[in-house]
Amino acid sequence: MMEYLKYIGQGLIVFGSLFLFLGALGIFRMPDFYNRLQAGTKASTLGAMSLILGVGFIQPEWMIKSLIIVVFIAVANPLSSHALGRSAYKNNLKPFMKKKMDAYEKVAEILPKEEDRL
Amino acid sequence: MSGKPSAISQWVYAFLLFFVVWYAFTTSLEWAELITGAIVAAILAFFTYKMSKGGMTIYSPLKLIYLVQYFFVFLFALIKANLDVAKRVISPSLPINPGIVEFKTQLTSEFAKMVLANSITLTPGTVTIDVIDDMFYVHWIDVETEDPEQAYMKVAEPFEKILLKIYG
Known part of the structure; x- marks a missing residue:
């Protein structure tokens, strides 16, 4: 039984590392900040989650702790990427677009700028 | 509620x-x-x-069932999102067509909106940029439609119909 858990854990770690690598490649290849955010957020979330879960499978006494970390990553990662994307837009970083499709533009002009709120 | x-x-x-x-x-x-x-x-x-x-x-039993269902829908979407990003990153032509779309949500609870925004960020090709009252602004890596109604159906509908049952 322990043997199988170990194999599952190693499989998860390899799977996670693969997606972390793909996320890094995405950050390297994408044309602008927002698309890098896309690749970075998704790949690093699944990659880190499955890597830590794999550690939990190899060391079963750490399983519950690694589950807490997985839940924390699933909540915190999208929040931070949301904050990054929003603040980038508010600081006039225009997204790269092949054809102009920007529904947020009209709203961002009306809203108070970040520095005015401080 | x-x-x-x-x-x-x-x-x-x-x-x-x-x-x-x-x-x-x-x-x-x-x-x-x-x-x-x-x-x-x-x-x-x-x-x-x-x-x-x-x-x-x-903690009513029905809501717990929906929470479990939400978890599996979310997990499936997360894996699909990663395969989608992987496909785009690996293909040499870099097939992206980014843009920002808006849509309206029916959720009223702030917490449910937060869960929906987080879920959208982790699902295929979309990152939530801002939420103002009930409008969501979403950066989409491959825009299929600019119409708010259809964007809602494509991006948010599978999550929101479960969240509506839990948070009302």
Whole structure:
């Protein structure tokens, strides 16, 4: 039984590392900040989650702790990427677009700028 | 959400949350550990119970079933999102057509909106940029439609129909 858990854990770690690598490649290849955010957020979330879960499978006494970390990553990662994307837009970083499709533009002009709120 | 939950049910909810986290960190069944955890959780719950909006109303059996269903829908979408990003990153032509779309949500609870925004960020090709009242602004890596109605159907609908059943 322990043997199988170990194999599952190693499989998860390899799977996670693969997606972390793909996320890094995405950050390297994408044309602008927002698309890098896309690749970075998704790949690093699944990659880190499955890597830590794999550690939990190899060391079963750490399983519950690694589950807490997985839940924390699933909540915190999208929040931070949301904050990054929003603040980038508010600081006039225009997204790269092949054809102009920007529904947020009209709203961002009306809203108070970040520095005015401080 | 129907009506405001009583202070007791809010307190019990916060207490259970803290106690479960305590138990998960210590992972021991010794009495000394459990009693210390219960005391600490009780004190913390006393300070923070006003923040748990739903109280124990979240624990009706039907809602728990929906929570489990949401978890699996979310997990499936997360894996699909990663395969999607992987496909785009690896293909030499870099097939992207980015843009920002807007749509309207039917959710009313702030917490449910937060869950929906987080879920959208982790699902194929979309990152939530901002949420203003009930409008979502989403950066989409491959825009299929600019129409708010159809964008809603494509991006948010599978999550929102479950969240509506849980948070109402």
